[in-house]
Amino acid sequence: MADDQTQPADAEPVAAGSASDADTSTAEGSSASRLRWWRRRRESRLNRDGGGTGEPRWPNQLAAIAAAVGLILTAWVGWVGVQASREQIKQSDLALEQNERQQANMVTVWSSPRNRTDLFVANRSLDPVGRSYMTVYPVRATKQGDETGLRKQVDITFDGLAPCTQYKITLSDVVKTAPLGPQASKGNALSLQVLAFSDASGHSWARDFAFKLSDRQGKRSEFDFDTGSPETTVRIDWIQLAQNGAESKTIDACGPNS
Incomplete structure (x- = not known):
């Protein structure tokens, strides 16, 4: 009878070990969840700021604006040059006509x-x-x-x-x-x-x-x-x-x- 009521010496340690493993697993799951949340937040911020490259996006935006301004200035300078050429041709034609009409006048x-x-x-x-x-x-x-x-x-x-x-x-x-x-x-x-x-x-x-x-x-x-x-x-x-x-x-x- 004494032998039947006596539990194995390792019975309680096994139960305690199972509870400890559960706690450890829960803690690890919580840490992994926080790690995944942090990574998602970091990736979201990187995508917002630098297209996922890890670099800020505003230098690229400034470069695009500078290129657009450069194109506008180039077009304006070209237009001014065309107008100046037309005015020179007009003045040249006028001078030629005046020279041709000089005696006739x-x-x-x-x-x-x-x-x-x-x-x-x-x-x-x-x-x-x-x-x-x-x-x-x-x-x-x-x-x-x-x-x-x-x-x-x-x-x-x-x-x-x-x-x-x-x-x-x-x-x-x-x-x-x-x-x-x-x-x-x-x-x-x-x-x-x-x-x-x-x-x-x-x-x-x-x-x-x-x-x-x-x-x-x-x-x-x-x-x-x-x-x-x-x-x-x-x-x-x-x-x-x-x-x-x-x-x-x-x-x-x-x-x-x-």
């Missing part, structure tokens, strides 16, 4: 400020002007306007316009030189239709009835000599006019700075 025509019986043509440049012609009409001017029924076209040719020279053409000179007929001879004014000429380089120009200059290079003028019929057009030249009293004189002030 100094070839002028106008009517008498007191009456319309006199027309004046002047070449104020230092170079001769090539073959030129002007078309005029003797008209009867009234307060209501010009009576077109009296109009007959008169084409006046010039072998050239001498430099620094003014030409005066009067209605009486035209009437004495051109066979206008009795009706057209009753006119009391000269009406300019066009003055066409070529500058020293052979470039064609024209001034219209309002004395405005226009470039006629490469253009067929509606005032070409072959457009007028013998019934409505009379052709004379400056030499004939001069023989009937037309005058020319030298201009004292001429040239680009006049």
Whole structure:
């Protein structure tokens, strides 16, 4: 009986050892859980700050911003350069045009400020002007306007316009030189239709009835000599006019700075 009630000597130590192992396992599980939580938190922070590389992300962001600013500055500098080139081309074209028009601007025509019986043509440049012609009409001017029924076209040719020279053409000179007929001879004014000429380089120009200059290079003028019929057009030249009293004189002030 004593032997049956007696427990083995190692029974209690086994039970105690099992409890200790359980406590140890629980502690280890708790530590592992905290370790996993810490690792997840650390990985989350690294992913947020540096894309998981362990490095801060803001240096990369600054580099991207700097690159974008650099591209913008490069584009702006390029745009400024293009605008500057366009302005240079524009100024160059303007200077070329002004140079081409320099002599043409100094070839002028106008009517008498007191009456319309006199027309004046002047070449104020230092170079001769090539073959030129002007078309005029003797008209009867009234307060209501010009009576077109009296109009007959008169084409006046010039072998050239001498430099620094003014030409005066009067209605009486035209009437004495051109066979206008009795009706057209009753006119009391000269009406300019066009003055066409070529500058020293052979470039064609024209001034219209309002004395405005226009470039006629490469253009067929509606005032070409072959457009007028013998019934409505009379052709004379400056030499004939001069023989009937037309005058020319030298201009004292001429040239680009006049």
